Amino acid sequence: MSDTQPSGRILVVGAGYVGLTTAACLAHLGHDVICADIDQAKVASLSAGVVPIREADLDRLVAEGIARRRLRFVTSAEAVAAACEFVFVCVPTPLRADGETELGYLFAALESVASRLRPGSVVVTKSTVPVGTSPKIAAALGRTDVALASNPEFLREGSAVADFLAPDRIVIGAEDGAATRRVAALYANVEAPMILCDPTSAETVKYAANAFLAAKVSFVNALAAVCEAVDADVDTVLAGVGTDHRIGTAYLQPGPGWGGSCLPKDTRALVSVANDAGYVFDLLEGVIAVNEQQLDRVVAKVAGMAAGRNSDLAAERADGRSSDVADALHSVGLDGVTVALLGLTFKAGTDDLRGSPALRIAELLRTRGARLAAYDPAMRSLEDRPDIASQLPADMELRSSAYGALQGADVAVVLTEWPEFAALDWKRAASEMATARVVDARNLLDARQLRSAGFVYEGLGRR
Template sequence: MSRIAIIGTGYVGLTTGACFSALGHDVVCADIDAAKVERLKQGDIPILEAGLDEIVREGLESGRLTFVLGAATAAADCEFAYLCVPTPQGEDGSADLSYIEQAAREIAPVLPSESVVVNKSTVPVGSTRVVERALGRDDVAVVSNPEFLREGSAVHDFMNPDRIVIGADDQSAAIKVASLYLGVAAPLIVTDPASAETIKYAANSFLATKISFINAVAAICEAVGADINDVALGIGYDKRIGSEFLKPGPGFGGSCFPKDTRAMVKIAEEGGYDFHLLKGVIQVNDEQYDRTAEKAIELMDGDVDGKQVAAWGLTFKARTDDLRESPSLEVLGRLAARGAKVRAYDPAVSHQLDGIEVVADPYDACDGADVLLVLTEWDEFKWLDLGEVKARMATPAVVDARNLLDRSALIRRGFTFRGIGRR
């Protein structure tokens, strides 16, 4: 088993470190936040991710997983150093690599000879070279090993990946990184660093394209009287298309798709290619936020100012507490900007948000509401008592942006209903 340093204990770093320890490696995870490190030492996980708390606890108890303050402390005795630090996006879509460069410079003096530095963060094409320059070490190899972790199922995705991608100019370094995944059954793709980095962006951009496509088809369904659920089912059975990511909704969000699609457009521009198709995907997504908000505005007869809006769901998807670029917040922000008072419930969010009153009960969110929006696909919303919901609301009107609720049951109860792509 190998000695692995994980630089950064965010979503990717913490999951990667914990899963590698579960595979039997000795893992040291480093962060610059002393309070966070102390919490992690106690097994206190700062994110909501299925199964992560269990494998962190097992790693701590076995001694294979430890947490320390400072990257140099973690890297001093490692065979592999995984860079899992943020790559925030600038206004032009380009990624800020300053955290990557800083981490590389910090660990450079202490890295053992013949160790391997691995880019796990989502980074632009050419970032392997950036790390090599920051390290300034001819005796240390740099490899790209992009992550494909879905929030809410990251542990499962790490242990049961669709593929493992390794980008390296040094084949011996690629083999070393591949050996870390012994026991994980998945196709292994070994390529050059630029191709590995492009695979990550291309994968997320394609999935975002499927989401925008089905949302655009949903708009057509509304115009012609078709039902998007049946349409999606019909095209999803085509093996060339597949059913994944063909669920209409309020738009895509989260920490990856918005950032990665914009970054892919920027990468293309820098290479001299105008990626019209992906620009259209981003535009359709922005329009979907507007279309969803307009459904609620229509149910309030166009008069939003002073109206009470209820919302179920704030996170960008279910089974996570991540609010980054959440479609829910985009839609509710548009309503609040027109004077609506917003009260919301989400099972993973308890703190108050700017312009949104967050409550601890889904029924309380409906008190006096002129319209209810279902914005995140939490299963618990399907089983709530529609009779009580109606009794709590001033006007029984629902915009189901996830097509989650029983439309027939709502209509029987006397609700005015609007879905996505449904009659």
């Protein structure tokens, strides 16, 4: 297979979650794909069929693509750009400390291939970029003989392959109608509605979708707090709300707060974009504020449990004094208290710690003086993952099993919804702990089962 042979070949720049999933899935759809990444060790690993991230079915598709000679990995995008008709840019666009999106990786990728692009090729942006970035991309390329398109990704970690191959929609934004049709043709074997539009609208769709999901989660977490205040049961309330077809059940689940690599940065980026355009997005700022409050609420629950205040809380809620109690618990120290953290990833099914509310809660507990022992099914071994180890709070002990994390703990807190935790032998767990107390920040566990096993149990908004 010659690098100079013109064809419908696709170059994917970046082999992270989005880039690797895009490359593997496009190869699975029958396309000839080259995936480029500057990380030589990663390219060597992927070329051998070893996928460095936990993502369902991704290792199988990578192996399939290599075996069928539809997928290969290189370290230089520049060296192969001239042989490709499409260039998908899938590099990180993290949020800077000042709230602006860092586009340095994007422009570096564009500059590396600009001079080598074939006339008539199409550069497709899959990286999440601020609304209005398309003209900047055109300026960075400096090529009037190359078409541009925005094709935002809507991949959920843990189900990225399924989301790519069976998506809710495919959004393609381009000013050139021919380019739009050519990019759409790449998805000919995918059954999904096509949203064909201008680049600015495509960029806005991505932010709008994530902002709405974040708003839904923040609403549910705030509703759980209301249920606690009025002594209603959030599970029953959400069952009644979710049956409304206009609302649905997706994302109607209380938790420790939303996180991950997308929702935190995309919500803040949309607020920033709106502010720059002269609109103060109060609603979305409120969504972000509620998410910050949720972290404190979970920490306050742990502090209350450690102080033996759970029964007092129930009585004082009935007396209408729950806000006073909560305020008092925010100042409770945890010196000498051992807290078992069950789950560290931002959601089940992935080993990604980016933006994890579990880690933020762990850090808040540590600053209160708590000793931390943790277990996560995705992190049984850290020897080969220094990138993960470097993200963990200082002095936290990572244990090899859930029972190991619970051993000697004064309070356990469920922070990630791994099914393994629901399936634990909680009578055994009670015998391992110094005191059998659990804060279920995912409402994952069966409260009656826990109480029958001898636990003092508290969830989110549960009666």
